[in-house]
Amino acid sequence: MSHRVVVTGWGVISPIGNTAAEYWSNLSRGVSGIADATIISTDHLTQKVVAEVKDFDPRRYFDDRQITTLDRVSQFAVVAAREAVEHASISFADGLSERTATIIGTGVGGQSTQDESYKRLYQEHAKRLHPLTIPRLMVNAPASQVSMHCGLRGPCFAVASACASATHAVGLAFHLVRSGGATCAVTGGSDACITFGTMKGWEAMRIMAPDTCRPFSRDRKGMVIGEGAAIVVLESMEHARQRSATMLGEIVGFGMSSDAVDLLSPDESGMVRALENALADSRLSPEDIQYVNAHGTGTTANDEAETQAIKRIFGRHAGKLAVSSNKSMIGHALGAAGGLELVATLMAIREEIAPPTINYLGPDPACDLDYVPNEARPLRIEAALSNSFAFGGLNAVLAVRRLW
Amino acid sequence: MDDVASDVIAIIAERLPAEKRNFGMADRLEDLGIDSFSAVEMIFDLEEKFDIQISYNSNDARFDLETVGDVISAIKNLVAGRS
Numbered sequence: 001m002s003h004r005v006v007v008t009g010w011g012v013i014s015p016i017g018n019t020a021a022e023y024w025s026n027l028s029r030g031v032s033g034i035a036d037a038t039i040i041s042t043d044h045l046t047q048k049v050v051a052e053v054k055d056f057d058p059r060r061y062f063d064d065r066q067i068t069t070l071d072r073v074s075q076f077a078v079v080a081a082r083e084a085v086e087h088a089s090i091s092f093a094d095g096l097s098e099r100t101a102t103i104i105g106t107g108v109g110g111q112s113t114q115d116e117s118y119k120r121l122y123q124e125h126a127k128r129l130h131p132l133t134i135p136r137l138m139v140n141a142p143a144s145q146v147s148m149h150c151g152l153r154g155p156c157f158a159v160a161s162a163c164a165s166a167t168h169a170v171g172l173a174f175h176l177v178r179s180g181g182a183t184c185a186v187t188g189g190s191d192a193c194i195t196f197g198t199m200k201g202w203e204a205m206r207i208m209a210p211d212t213c214r215p216f217s218r219d220r221k222g223m224v225i226g227e228g229a230a231i232v233v234l235e236s237m238e239h240a241r242q243r244s245a246t247m248l249g250e251i252v253g254f255g256m257s258s259d260a261v262d263l264l265s266p267d268e269s270g271m272v273r274a275l276e277n278a279l280a281d282s283r284l285s286p287e288d289i290q291y292v293n294a295h296g297t298g299t300t301a302n303d304e305a306e307t308q309a310i311k312r313i314f315g316r317h318a319g320k321l322a323v324s325s326n327k328s329m330i331g332h333a334l335g336a337a338g339g340l341e342l343v344a345t346l347m348a349i350r351e352e353i354a355p356p357t358i359n360y361l362g363p364d365p366a367c368d369l370d371y372v373p374n375e376a377r378p379l380r381i382e383a384a385l386s387n388s389f390a391f392g393g394l395n396a397v398l399a400v401r402r403l404w
Numbered sequence: 405m406d407d408v409a410s411d412v413i414a415i416i417a418e419r420l421p422a423e424k425r426n427f428g429m430a431d432r433l434e435d436l437g438i439d440s441f442s443a444v445e446m447i448f449d450l451e452e453k454f455d456i457q458i459s460y461n462s463n464d465a466r467f468d469l470e471t472v473g474d475v476i477s478a479i480k481n482l483v484a485g486r487s
Contacts, residue, residue, distance in 0.1 A: 046457070206444045206462045222463040264441060300463045 005177045006240050006247040006403065009088025009233035010343045011080035013190075015051035015226055015330045019083060023340075024347045026329070028376045030358045033330050034212050034224050040196050047203045049212065050194050051226035051331025069132055070145060071110030076229035076336070077142035077190035078149045084186065085150050088233040088245060092151055092184075101182040102147040102156040103173045104231070105165030105189035107335030108198070109158075110137030115195035142190045146231070154182050160335070163295070165189050167338030167388035167396035170232065171254035174398070177234050184239065188339035190229035199225070205264075207299050213332070214359040215296035215325035216303045216367040223297045226331025230339030232346075249346040252383070252401045253282025259393025266302050266389055271309035274395035275385065279313070282399035284383050286314045289321065289399075291354055291384040293345040294371075296325025297332055302389065304366040311369070322354040322379055324372040329358055338388040342398055345386045349402050354379040408454070408483055412476045415449045429473035436472075450475075456482040 012019060015033025016026035026033070033051045042048040053076065058067050061079050070078065092100055113136040120126040135141060140158040147156045155176070159169040166189025173185035202208055202225055209221035240247050255277025259270035279286065295306055311318045326344050333340055348354055353376050360373035383401045390396075405413075416433070417425045419442045427436055438446065440462040447458050456479070460469075469475050 046459075204444075204448060206447070206460050208461070209463070210461070220463060221461055298463075 001180055003178050003180060004237035005174050005234050005251045006237050007232050007249045007251065007346055008090065008235055008240050008245045008247060009084040010230065010248065010346070011083025011087060012228070012230045012340065012343055013053055013056065013076040013080050014228040014340055015053055018053065018056060020087065020343060024351070027326060027344055027355045028351065028353050030356045030375060031329060032212065032358060033226070037194060039194055040199065045199055045203065047199060047208045047210070049210070049224055051224055052194060053228050069136065071113045071136040071141060072192035073106060073110055073190050074142045074145040076192055077104055077231065078145050080188065080190070080229040080231040081146040081150055081186055084231045084233050090184070090233060090245065096184060097151055097153045099183040100152045100154045101173055101176050101185040101187070102143055102152045102154070103159060103169045103185060103187045104143040104146055105159040105161070105169035105335045105338065106139055106142050107160065107162050107165050107191050108193050109139035110141055111193040111195045111198050113137040115197045118197065146186060150186060152186055161394040161396065162390035162392055163332065163334050163337055164388035164390035164394050164396040165335035165338065166230065167342070167386065167398055168256065170339065170342055171256065171396055171398055173234055174251045174254050177236055184233065184235040186231060186233055188229065188231035189336040191333055191335040192227045193334060194225060194227050209298060212359050213298040213328050214361060215294065215298045215328050215357050216307065216364065216371045217360045218362050218364040220298045220300065220303065222299050223327070224331040226333040228330065228333045228336045228340060230336060230343045232339070232343065247403050249349055250401045250403050251398060253278045253284065253399030255279070255281055255397045257395045259395070261393055264391055266305040267393060268305045268308045268312070270393055270395050271306060271389055272312050274397045275309060275313045278385060278397035278399045284399055286317050288383045289385055290379060291345070291348060291381045292321055292323045293341045293384065293386040294323050294325045295387040295389045296327055296357065298327060306387065306389065307367045307369055318369060321369065322372050322377065323369045324355055324357045326355060338386065338396065341388070342386045345384050345400055349381045349384060349400065352378060352380050354381070408480050409476050411453055412450065412479050413472070415446060415453060416472060416475065418449070419446050427472055429471065431472050432470055433472070433475070450479060454479060454483050456486055458482065
């Protein structure tokens, strides 16, 4: 039996707000979270701008004993998950815990732990590492920590597909609840890889913007690394109805594909197949969509290929779409990006506002859609797509719909 | 040919298939088949070899190192600036 799947709670840690409400307030006002890094020294970095989570003090959320077990990436995931569960006003007692899945995407897992450990070993010549080094840095740590902190005993695992991790995670959770394999799911993504080591790695790729992220704009100079987490509570519509939960939106489709072409360069036809699959899965037609929350990294290659892919799928209707990239404000939170963008998409539907693509200087001939430049716009959205396209050629698209 | 020029040529040649290694100063990197990914690797090799910092962003179309000769003279300037 197929179940309709609704979202009943969300939680966010982001460069523009450490609650979902603050995130949306800033997102819809076009507030930038991009600035010089402060959590790491930029003395030996040429790439100085990042989109950091601000004012995040783990002691506000955890006791000292808990903090030693949690890398920053897991702290973000747990705090966002707690907010989502509280927002959903859900109790997992009476057997629901066993029927609730925890599927959390992350690109690279516990990078702070890894970076600090290597520094101790190779630079300070330490003889030993902290006993919790491995459980803090393992890529499933955010998923395991969310399951423990929220008491969820159903299927639990991590999904790693670089920049598409959260979208793949939510998509799998959606299919699991739709099929009846789980009644509820706590799902989304988390990443926290603003460390000296990872930043040197990103720097070496030569795709980072030195100033800010300008998706789809002329003179865009690339991406800006972000961090954060976004977690949603999914449940079958019957279950949400039974307990009189507030339904925030419906997930109606999920499409995936892989390019199998190039490790880095995006492939338009791979994007097209993921978009097609999401539409087919949702039984929506292209004309039903008013808003696309773009992957929109701000690199020359992604933004051109994504624009072409949207035009191929939507044809003449592409000109009527509002397409915007949250990365202009929150940078690229990698494994969390798809979660942050899904929440933004659901909020856009609910609030009837398309969030803007800020830092937009003017059109690039290769990017000729309506990107909601610089200012949010009132927009009645019946259905929308949220795109994630990852390094390694991994594509994932979610389709969501207004409930009423 | 001086040492810098021959080292730069060797580093560029490493990125090319054998049949394209007989290039001249005026040959354009793009025509030789150096795409943006190979360019990034080539720049890494040049920075490591000469202990210099080359500013290059693959999103920036205004990259002025178009030909083999351009690369050699840019590296010579950077090496001169270093010492």
